[in-house]
Amino acid sequence: xxxxxxxQLSALNDRLRQCxxxxxxxxxxxxxxxxxxxxLLKSFLEQVEAQGGMVLEAVATQREMDVPFGVLxxxxxxxxxxxxxxxxxxxxxxxxxxxSDSLEGAGTEYLRNQAxxxxxxxxxxxxxxxxxxxxxxxxxFVDLPSLESLLYFAAQLRxxxxxxxxxxxxxxxxxxxxxxxLLVTELLRQPCFSLLRADPLSVDxxxxxxxDRTGLVVNRTAAASWHRVAGGSPFLLKAxxxxxxxxxxxxxxxxxxxxxxxxxxxxxxxxxxHRGGRWFLSIARSLAVLAESESCDLLGDLLHDTAExxxxxxxxxxxxxxxxxGHFRHRDTRxxxxxxxxxxxxxxxxxxxxxxxxxxxxxxxxxxxxxVAARFTDRxxxxxxxxxxxxxxxxxxxxxxxxxxxxxxxxxxxxxxxRIDVAVLRIQAEFRVNPAEAMRQLGMVTCAVRVDRMRxxxxxxxxxxxLWQGNREAAALILDRLTDASDRLDDRTAAExxxxxxxxxxxxxxxxxxxxxxxxQLPEGARSMVVADPTAQGATLLGEVLTNGPDEGTAKAAxxxxxxxxxxxxxxxxxxxxxxxxxxxxxxxLAEQWxxxxxxxxxxxxxxxxxxxxxxxxxxxxxxxxxLSTARHYGWSALNLIPRPAWGVCxxxxxxxxxHVATSLGExxxxxxxxxxxxxGFFETRSGIQYLYARGRRQLVANRPQPALxxxxxxxxxxxxxxxxxxxxxxxxxxxxRALLKLGHVDRARELAEEQLTRPAIRxxxxxxxxxxxxxxxxxxxxxxxxxxxxxxxxxxxxxxxVQLAYALSDLADTQQLLGERGHARTSAQxxxxxxxxxxxxxxxxxxAGGAGPxxxxxxxxxxxxxxxxxxxxxHALSAAERRVVVLxxxxxxxxxxxxxxxxxxxxxxxxxxxxxxxxxxxxxxDLASLNFVGHAVRTGLVRAGDRSG
Numbered sequence: 009x010x011x012x013x014x015x016q017l018s019a020l021n022d023r024l025r026q027c028x029x030x031x032x033x034x035x036x037x038x039x040x041x042x043x044x045x046x047x048l049l050k051s052f053l054e055q056v057e058a059q060g061g062m063v064l065e066a067v068a069t070q071r072e073m074d075v076p077f078g079v080l081x082x083x084x085x086x087x088x089x090x091x092x093x094x095x096x097x098x099x100x101x102x103x104x105x106x107x108s109d110s111l112e113g114a115g116t117e118y119l120r121n122q123a124x125x126x127x128x129x130x131x132x133x134x135x136x137x138x139x140x141x142x143x144x145x146x147x148x149f150v151d152l153p154s155l156e157s158l159l160y161f162a163a164q165l166r167x168x169x170x171x172x173x174x175x176x177x178x179x180x181x182x183x184x185x186x187x188x189x190l191l192v193t194e195l196l197r198q199p200c201f202s203l204l205r206a207d208p209l210s211v212d213x214x215x216x217x218x219x220d221r222t223g224l225v226v227n228r229t230a231a232a233s234w235h236r237v238a239g240g241s242p243f244l245l246k247a248x249x250x251x252x253x254x255x256x257x258x259x260x261x262x263x264x265x266x267x268x269x270x271x272x273x274x275x276x277x278x279x280x281x282h283r284g285g286r287w288f289l290s291i292a293r294s295l296a297v298l299a300e301s302e303s304c305d306l307l308g309d310l311l312h313d314t315a316e317x318x319x320x321x322x323x324x325x326x327x328x329x330x331x332x333x334g335h336f337r338h339r340d341t342r343x344x345x346x347x348x349x350x351x352x353x354x355x356x357x358x359x360x361x362x363x364x365x366x367x368x369x370x371x372x373x374x375x376x377x378x379x380v381a382a383r384f385t386d387r388x389x390x391x392x393x394x395x396x397x398x399x400x401x402x403x404x405x406x407x408x409x410x411x412x413x414x415x416x417x418x419x420x421x422x423x424x425x426x427r428i429d430v431a432v433l434r435i436q437a438e439f440r441v442n443p444a445e446a447m448r449q450l451g452m453v454t455c456a457v458r459v460d461r462m463r464x465x466x467x468x469x470x471x472x473x474x475l476w477q478g479n480r481e482a483a484a485l486i487l488d489r490l491t492d493a494s495d496r497l498d499d500r501t502a503a504e505x506x507x508x509x510x511x512x513x514x515x516x517x518x519x520x521x522x523x524x525x526x527x528x529q530l531p532e533g534a535r536s537m538v539v540a541d542p543t544a545q546g547a548t549l550l551g552e553v554l555t556n557g558p559d560e561g562t563a564k565a566a567x568x569x570x571x572x573x574x575x576x577x578x579x580x581x582x583x584x585x586x587x588x589x590x591x592x593x594x595x596x597x598l599a600e601q602w603x604x605x606x607x608x609x610x611x612x613x614x615x616x617x618x619x620x621x622x623x624x625x626x627x628x629x630x631x632x633x634x635x636l637s638t639a640r641h642y643g644w645s646a647l648n649l650i651p652r653p654a655w656g657v658c659x660x661x662x663x664x665x666x667x668h669v670a671t672s673l674g675e676x677x678x679x680x681x682x683x684x685x686x687x688x689g690f691f692e693t694r695s696g697i698q699y700l701y702a703r704g705r706r707q708l709v710a711n712r713p714q715p716a717l718x719x720x721x722x723x724x725x726x727x728x729x730x731x732x733x734x735x736x737x738x739x740x741x742x743x744x745x746r747a748l749l750k751l752g753h754v755d756r757a758r759e760l761a762e763e764q765l766t767r768p769a770i771r772x773x774x775x776x777x778x779x780x781x782x783x784x785x786x787x788x789x790x791x792x793x794x795x796x797x798x799x800x801x802x803x804x805x806x807x808x809x810x811v812q813l814a815y816a817l818s819d820l821a822d823t824q825q826l827l828g829e830r831g832h833a834r835t836s837a838q839x840x841x842x843x844x845x846x847x848x849x850x851x852x853x854x855x856x857a858g859g860a861g862p863x864x865x866x867x868x869x870x871x872x873x874x875x876x877x878x879x880x881x882x883x884h885a886l887s888a889a890e891r892r893v894v895v896l897x898x899x900x901x902x903x904x905x906x907x908x909x910x911x912x913x914x915x916x917x918x919x920x921x922x923x924x925x926x927x928x929x930x931x932x933x934x935d936l937a938s939l940n941f942v943g944h945a946v947r948t949g950l951v952r953a954g955d956r957s958g
Contacts (some may be wrong), residue, residue, distance in 0.1 A: 033200025042243030206241030239329025478687030544581025557769030
């Protein structure tokens with residue numbers, strides 16, 4: 009079925025009727041490559057033969073356009089073997105043989121008039137019996153001798169029932185085919201000439217074609233999508249449809265879906281380019297190369313041709329569906345064209361494109377793209393261009409491009425200064441995509457630091473990688489030299505030095521303290537840079553949290569920093585600082601939300617180092633929730649994403665998280681977490697402290713209390729010395745208490761436990777609950793211990809750490825069992841077991857195995873019994889949270905005062921009171937006084953006298 013070709017086919021049928029009546033003429037079907045000209049011609053010729061006419065048909069090809077008489081031979085070789093037709097073929101053979109020599113000579117005599125006259129007489133004789141149609145497909149590829157003969161035949165059409173129908177592809181005028189063009193023009197200027205266009209299909213035409221081919225409903229929206237990809241070319245549309253059918257229809261499909269670009273479309277696109285001739289191929293290849301730097305406006309210069317000439321070809325390619333507005337219509341087309349282009353030709357085009365861009369003063373990164381593609385550095389301007397382009401891309405955050413430019417620049421370096429410059433930039437670039445390579449480069453330039461052959465800006469650029477690697481010696485040397493030269497530093501370098509020192513104050517404070525020279529006052533220009541720098545803001549925020557604990561503004565400051573800071577190599581550090589500030593402030597909800605968002609972006613931007621660091625933080629968030637399976641997933645994903653040596657000193661954090669998981673799950677052996685060799689200076693970093701703490705906990709669970717205590721006390725000593733003794737960062741005292749108790753040092757254990765309750769941010773629910781549980785372990789009075797554990801549970805239920813909650817419940821069950829409160833002990837043990845089964849906490853399950861119920865069974869939480877009237881045992885009816893709210897209400901506190909005292913919302917206070925009134929069967933606050941709740945709370949240890957908020 010022909011679509012949107014009814015008018016053209018009708019005009020051809022009119023031509024046939026005129027031919028039969030003796031009024032002959034020439035019809036030209038013209039249109040773009042792949043426009044359906046051949047299909048229209050074949051449909052017409054089938055009708056000619058169906059009506060008894062004779063068809064003399066030939067197809068011209070680009071490969072045979074230089075073969076003399078090739079088309080004439082096709083026209084007459086297809087004749088049936090009558091006597092007259094045999095005579096015509098013999099005449100053609102004889103003329104070809106006799107006149108071929110003249111072609112090599114003058115090149116203009118093709119068939120002498122006598123031979124042409126005899127051939128025409130034969131055709132005319134055939135037309136006396138039936139109408140004759142001479143059909144030539146692809147007229148622009150007809151060999152010159154055949155074209156000359158066709159021109160002779162066209163001049164005789166008025167005297168015979170012979171029609172000439174030819175097709176021609178829209179092609180611009182080119183000097184290489186001017187003679188052929190003149191002959192074609194003369195042929196088509198004969199009398200009775202008619203032009204028929206076979207233009208690309210409209211959107212409605214596309215819908216009709218697709219519906220006819222598939223039998224499915226094709227709405228206009230879907231048709232527009234197919235038209236957008238194929239440009240209305242019937243040839244490309246059919247190939248696209250084959251790709252769609254190969255992909256497979258969906259079951260029960262009644263409407264055609266979106267197009268699927270596959271191998272057939274690729275082959276059809278290349279076929280269009282080849283059928284368009286060498287100019288189509290040349291334009292396509294040049295555009296494919298120039299698209300690398302978005303420099304398609306240089307097409308004419310690259311081809312050494314005029315803008316008018318190239319514009320004509322581009323318009324023809326637009327009509328063919330290959331291009332749209334001078335650009336490839338589909339993104340895969342460019343890669344197909346480049347893949348087919350021979351490597352040497354491609355490199356040559358890239359070299360010429362680089363030279364053109366350099367001549368017009370284009371941006372360095374546009375030039376560098378072509379230099380990399382051609383592996384070309386032979387011009388004096390190539391190396392400076394690559395270095396400058398790398399700097400630009402590093403500033404913009406496109407580190408992959410910067411790394412590519414620098415790898416090529418490395419091969420072009422001639423002086424030591426150039427090699428150092430490239431190496432420093434490569435370290436910055438490779439860190440994101442290939443940290444192992446960055447570490448290798450770092451080793452190569454460290455010697456230049458020692459001999460003082462580096463500029464100040466190069467030194468400052470090396471500081472962070474050196475600190476990451478753990479090379480404290482070289483880092484300290486740079487710090488000293490830059491501090492000594494502070495009067496000579498430019499504002500940018502001075503600001504960056506200040507920011508690094510601020511970051512070191514909490515990350516590696518001992519290194520900062522060891523620096524020889526003290527920090528000097530910043531100049532005004534550098535000070536304004538520091539104020540606006542997100543790294544300085546992140547370091548300040550995290551430093552405040554680690555030193556003094558979080559406050560009401562911590563979460564807001566962290567959110568603002570992340571909302572206003574785009575992810576990049578220079579901003580990953582402040583972003584992670586803000587995330588950790590939220591973690592240590594117990595705002596795990598916000599930390600998780602932001603961390604997931606940054607992880608998605610890091611994944612989309614293919615930055616494995618970013619992903620690994622963010623996954624490590626995500627594992628720590630999950631660990632603090634007691635979500636061990638999620639912590640394990642993110643921890644191992646991070647550890648396996650980049651090689652372990654490439655982690656540098658930061659490996660301690662991710663390994664620590666995984667060690668905590670293994671300890672909680674009771675995994676006695678974890679060979680993947682052993683660290684035989686650690687980077688230099690590892691234990692002098694925050695990451696090293698986290699590892700020491702995790703190792704100490706693991707030693708403690710393995711019943712090695714003295715090595716455990718050594719690790720934990722080392723943690724504490726360094727945290728105190730560095731001024732970051734924050735329990736929500738590393739609660740080392742809570743585990744040191746247990747190690748001391750195992751060693752029999754009860755008094756020292758109690759001192760540490762009580763000291764923990766005085767530390768900054770101890771009101772945070774999770775760390776307060778852990779501290780109270782540690783304190784309870786040191787208390788000999790069982791009632792006092794029970795009361796402390798109830799307070800611990802109250803905090804942990806609001807802190808969200810299910811693992812710590814389960815252990816506190818287990819301790820409470822043991823205490824209640826000793827007190828003879830078997831029913832309460834059973835309830836607490838059942839709750840602990842339910843959490844342990846859900847989290848697969850094997851050590852806790854083994855501990856509980858001798859108590860209520862079989863190990864491994866999911867046990868529902870048993871509600872507390874109702875209290876006897878009068879409130880004598882009210883603490884067994886209410887939850888720990890409800891009891892604390894009731895005591896304060898009985899004292900006469902308002903709901904707002906209770907909320908502020910307990911760090912909960914007013915709505916939560918109201919909910920607790922409503923449930924308490926119902927359980928105690930009282931009407932309101934006035935009835936609480938009659939039950940003497942405050943005095944009873946003090947006697948039972950729920951609160952201490954003089955500290956009712958407990």
